[in-house]
Amino acid sequence: MPGGPSEREERVSMELTEEIVKSMEPGAAFRDYNGRISSMDFHRGSNYLVTASDDESIRLYDVANATCLKTINSKKYGVDLVCFTSHPTTVLYSSKNGWDESLRLLSLNDNKYLRYFKGHHDRVVTLSLCPRRECFISGSLDRTVLLWDQRADKSQGLLRVQGRPAVSYDDQGLVFAIAFGGYIRMFDARMYEKGPFDIFSVGGDDSEANVVKFSNDGRLMLLTTTDGHIHILDSFRGTAMSTYNVKPVSASSTLEASFSPDGAFVISGSGDGTVHVWSVRSGKVACWPSTAFEPPVIKWAPSCLMFATGSTELLFWVPDLSKLGSFVGMK
Template identity: 35%
Template sequence: MPPPPIAGPSSAHNLPIFSLNDTIIQKFKPAKVFKAAVDAGPPPTPTQRPSNQGPKQISGICFDDKGECVITAGEDETFRLPMKTLYSKKYGVDLPRFTHKSTAIVYASTKEDDTIRYHSLHDNKYLQYFKGHKGRVVSLEVSPVDDGFMSGSLDKTVRLWDLRSPTCRGLLALPTPGPLVAYDAGAMVFAVGVNAYQRIMVYDQANFDKAPFLTIKLDDPSLAKITYPPRPIFMTSLTFSSDGKYILVGCSGNAHYIVDGFDDMILAKLEGHIGLERRGLNAPPSIDPAKGISGEEVCFTPDNKYVLGGSLDGNIYVWDVQNLKEKLPPRHDPKSIPVIKPLNRLEGHKGPARCVRFNPRFGMLASAGNELAFWLPDMSGDNEDITKDLLRRKQPT
């Protein structure tokens, strides 16, 4: 059975869609699991560090605009579609991102150099090389509206590119390495996260060479009650909601955050999962993220109602983030950030879910780690007729 269509950004080709609700989101179960989605590699030796033990994992996952194709990148230096495997043994592969064609991607290198590559999946050829970074690219995003894309690197820069030109069209110099980048749905603005200062800077795309028009401070007073000095927040990803109102801040610890996209305000703290930076379930968390963090382990659903995130215990956690501003304390006391506990946890993923992504057009969830799993709502049971009705495509008026 094909996955049901689901709410997302409105467009001419995406009219008859519906919205998720608590009943459907809690019914998701693995429908198809690919156990050979990444080469296992040789077994670890006794002299290997704990962070390097264990099988190779999928490190990145991406759906195309239509939700009909998905691609993964693995530590085995392959990028894979469900029925096709391509190799990048010389350069490695990370952060695969579809362009607006399902037959082409851009991706970052993990060795040899720090060039970003534009690759044709149809004939397995490079279409363009984007050179300029002098450090590994750790964040890469394609513009949702045109051929632009941007990258953040350990060389302390953010570069803005266009698929039609090998030379970057803009550069932001930052004080610390590893900035994170994210576009809003209309590509009118973009955000840059800087971990050393725990700041998110929001820029006008048309005036990126000017100062950011908004700077958001990630200040969580509750952390001072746990350790002193407080453990810093280490961001691993930034994601705008499709309506641009919120920014989801993925973090390596035991909490993620949602901030206001138009104001310097933390709206909610998402807790209940186990952060992937730990070496094991009984090991203490480290400040720096360990192997297992991908920056893709948490995401919004397309209708912005829920956040889904991976966890070290192998479950996928679901947080209800509807009506966030109604959950704010009176006058929004800066010392009191609303904590949202999981609505539900989805069981069925083998091992920690390193990547969690919801299909942008259909009611399908993908999770990846040692294996790749596709999830669909299970419509069996007493509520089958009701659930089928909820999943049925609405007819345009």
Template identity: 30%
Template structure:
């Protein structure tokens, strides 16, 4: 049985956020792209085709981080020593969206080829325990998957068949609240987020939320709707963070469904899309992390990555000092970042805060561990 949302070991505040710096950067966090065969050599310079980390996950105790990369590897890192522990391979099935279960020796992850299943994997002996299908429940061994076949399936690690299924009109995005009592399903096709009771998932959702940013109608016509890439509840369950591929994320009231704040001031990863050989493919699809924004464990700050590599923090720690949310049908209140951090090399496509310690991990072509600099001048990050 997992514990509920936990607080960091020591308090995190705006002053500490300003002192976050990369303490360790892993430049060799992925295997390099192999050179083209001699017959393909043309004498021209080859395009930059660096591989990227597509997903990261901390274990419940915050001791270990696992990454999944486009090189079809898992990599384990110690958060206490800042060292790479081991590399495991999934060349046959591919690997994406790794999630620790409530044991630090097992993860679930999405395959990217072969049979497109979601697998339960032992990190200890590198064996596939059984095929199951990716959001882990915070209270037990249940988890959810949302797939391209327009279904949400609810699973239990003890069985190989789903215990429930929702059929939807489009590909869904899923998230549990911190108590595992409620789960959210986002459907981009309708700009809708539905909230369900976990115990009565086969009933109609008890709340329908429309993600309606009317300010977008002033930019283009017809308005370009935000493309949702992730959902996450605050630790108290009162707010719902909606991550997007564009230049804004959103904070909603999870009880009433109203739009509280629009988080802006960064370069969205969607801008990484191109049709050339150097395409980063950041527009949401399978293989895209959906991890470019997250809460701090106490839900007082939102942390987000960007196409330009900077990391941004929005301060929601004092609700009484925040602007009053705008009524429906009016441009949402825009919050600018309170803190901007430099130091991540390349797009920061995955951003996760350690659940127990004041430690931030960011990932793209490289992996960086961030901690507050408590020295006067500080020193450059260690690299490997």
């Protein structure tokens, strides 16, 4: 029974170790893209992955069976960022056509638009959906962050920023972060109009923010910047824990990084296309080369020993058991 005790126990028992992470390599590859993958997202409660690509396609994958279930084209609007809602076949995505910056709620089942969200006047560069309520936040190069309810066309709130923003809800949906200009501003989602309740510095790195994320347990945050820095902070006190460095990225690219489900590892792309992973506790674990020369889109799967990277191809990375003397850490 999905979501029953046995499934929850199985998820909890999966323990990543440095040996397992080092052994990971592509187990499935999808090379039928005609453009660069710009975004991807795993659904929190199913085996689905969705991708957005510069070839104007949205693709739905079954990760467990490594199959593409559906391809939907968005030729009129293009597609840039894509996120799952709570429903495994409903996604929110941003445009990439230069003339319509609306966000769209799309049913992948029947390829129907459920709602349009109009309010931004330049490209949307960051999206985060609330994990507990039907809300989301978006940030744009128009220097605004808008707060939305999925059931309403118009935004519920507006915050102005002084730079390119990166936004993220925490795992409880109670707090959200907005990063720009070398600082991360923390907001209470219920009283955001009062301004940030805390402001964290990232050590003088005032290059443009790319992504900000919380670990699943909410204790850690990461921020990536165009200068190739991945900052790890304590999300309660704002204290800097470590900074990892990779090749800088161009202004048109995004340096993406992602926590492992247990928060013990951070995986990141790089400006030269390589993939890096660090142990939050002990530092660098592994680096994998790439034939691409731009940072890959990168995400850990929420509940299995796998991560995905996207460039001009989509790769599912899994442990190579033959590299391990014994599968240490699996119970």
